[in-house]
Amino acid sequence: MxxxxxxxxxxxxxxxxxxxxxxxxxxxxxxxxxxxxxxxxxxxxxxxxxxxxxxxxxxxxxxxxxxxxxxxxxxxxxxxxxxxxxxxxxxxxxxxxxxxxxxxxxxxxxxxxxxxxxxxxxxxxIPRELPVGSEYLGRGLRYFVPRLDELAGQDVVVVGGGDSALDWALSLEPVAASVTLVHRRTRFRAHERTVEQVGNSSVRVLTPYEVEKISGNGADGNGGAVSEVVVASSDGDRITLPAQSVVAALGxxxxxxxxxxxxxxxxxxxxxxxxxxxxxxxxxxxxxxxxxxxxxxxxxxxxxxxxxxxxxxxxxxxxxxxxxxxxxxxxx
Structure with missing residues (x-):
């Protein structure tokens, strides 16, 4: 029309x-x-x-x-x-x-x-934005995944604690090389059955952690596409995760x-x-x-x-x- x-x-x-x-x-x-x-x-x-x-x-x-x-x-x-x-x-x-x-x-x-x-x-x-790494939007950072095969074979970090975050983690598990779920609290807001499924899956769960830094594969360490994610706990523990994609499912x-x-x-x-x-x-x-x-x-x-x-x-x-x-x- x-x-x-x-x-x-x-x-x-x-x-x-x-x-x-x-x-x-x-x-x-x-x-x-x-x-x-x-x-x-x-x-x-x-x-x-x-x-x-x-x-x-x-x-x-x-x-x-x-x-x-x-x-x-x-x-x-x-x-x-x-x-x-x-x-x-x-x-x-x-x-x-x-x-x-x-x-x-x-x-x-x-x-x-x-x-x-x-x-x-x-x-x-309007997606709630991740506090860090906005420069990687479209270069590994995304807020939803219309096509799962776009992330096939990748190391994926999913951020969030609601139904969407856990659903993405479960949906990506069969196609991604690895899936890590990062949530800033120990409790999830998702359906109990979904939480149980994630616990029984190969998805790595890190709580309570937050994304501290996203790095790329550019020559200066900030350009290019996403290559790794640093997550930190409230007590100062830090873990560096290999990642080619970050799915920020923050609502x-x-x-x-x-x-x-x-x-x-x-x-x-x-x-x-x-x-x-x-x-x-x-x-x-x-x-x-x-x-x-x-x-x-x-x-x-x-x-x-x-x-x-x-x-x-x-x-x-x-x-x-x-x-x-x-x-x-x-x-x-």
């Missing part, structure tokens, strides 16, 4: 990640026309952009599924209803028309919709971007919704990681349920004669 594009649909889904793709399928199932807008140039959201090769274990029906494979299945499912995709289109403004909403994108498109379902992640994610800082200007009630940089997934703004709903309510659990599977819930209420909003209860898909 190019600048000047005008689209008219029943429902605009903002965000083409897993929740947004499932929302597009489910809205089609409920008989609605759908457009899906996303600032990224391809569907899949953060999964496709940041960790397409990581295995996901908590999606119903899949004992384990590669991130990109999950995205491909969801896109295939949504494709049954031929949604209009506006990729490379970040939604910047939402204007009420009385009978619907008009969305404007940063690529110059206008989408008229009866309702909007915001399914983005938590806005734009991300959320930047909501234009969403902050949409007049929605926010909490903890997420959009507050009620039990029907309605926001504080008429005809605007939210589902997935961007949504917040008391007791919410941040799982992909939860996002799928929220998308279905929102779509059913949108269906009844757009056509009061339409039943809120969709019936069984096997009877369709």
């Amino acid at each position: 190019t600048a000047g594009t005008e689209v008219s649909v029943d429902l605009l889904v903002v965000g083409a990640g897993p929740t947004g793709l499932y929302a597009a399928y489910y809205a089609g199932f409920r008989g609605m026309s759908v457009a899906v807008a996303d600032a990224l140039p391809e569907v899949g959201g953060q999964i496709a952009a940041l960790y397409p090769e990581k295995l996901v274990y908590d999606v119903a029906g899949f004992p384990a599924v590669r991130g990109q494979d999950l995205v491909d299945r969801l896109a295939e499912q949504a494709g049954r209803w031929n949604p209009v995709y506006l990729l490379g289109h970040g939604v910047t403004d939402l204007d009420d028309t009385g009978a619907g909403v008009v969305a404007t994108t940063d690529a110059g498109a206008r989408i008229s919709a009866g309702a909007v379902l915001v399914c983005g992640g938590i806005g734009n994610f 991300f800082i959320a930047d909501l971007g234009p969403i902050e200007r949409w007049g929605l009630d926010l909490r903890r940089r997420r959009i507050l919704v009620d039990r029907t997934m309605r926001t504080s703004r008429e005809r605007v709903f939210a589902a997935g990681d961007i949504a917040d309510y008391d007791g919410r659990v941040g799982l992909i599977s939860i996002g799928f349920g929220e998308a279905a819930l929102a779509v059913n209420h949108v269906a009844a909003l757009l056509d009061p004669a339409r039943s809120l209860t969709p019936g069984h898909s096997s009877d369709a």
Whole structure:
């Protein structure tokens, strides 16, 4: 879709990640026309952009599924209803028309919709930077690993103590020459099962240690690509590790971007919704990681349920004669 594009649909889904793709399928199932807008140039959201090769274990029906494979299945499912995709289109403004909403994108498109379902992640994610070694970014230092084979045969140092850090360490173990996990605390913030898996793996775990210095293979010791990492403990112990790659999995800082200007009630940089997934703004709903309510659990599977819930209420909003209860898909 190019600048000047005008689209008219029943429902605009903002965000083409897993929740947004499932929302597009489910809205089609409920008989609605759908457009899906996303600032990224391809569907899949953060999964496709940041960790397409990581295995996901908590999606119903899949004992384990590669991130990109999950995205491909969801896109295939949504494709049954031929949604209009506006990729490379970040939604910047939402204007009420009385009978619907008009969305404007940063690529110059206008989408008229009866309702909007915001399914983005938590806005734009800015990685928390490692305090040292920034000059090696792109030359061995990275904040995520879209393709595991890029690090095949390398000595890799993973820094962090959350789920992402431990997941990267486990995912890289079969392909890297060696993997060392460095965390500044003795306790991890990751899932207990993941911590246990790392403990039973060949990953070397150094806690409590922090990265003190990153050195390169340039003639002056500071240029070139990463060649070694010095880590230090709180009591002054230092270890020099050979490394061709450093994965700094220190988490991300959320930047909501234009969403902050949409007049929605926010909490903890997420959009507050009620039990029907309605926001504080008429005809605007939210589902997935961007949504917040008391007791919410941040799982992909939860996002799928929220998308279905929102779509059913949108269906009844757009056509009061339409039943809120969709019936069984096997009877369709």
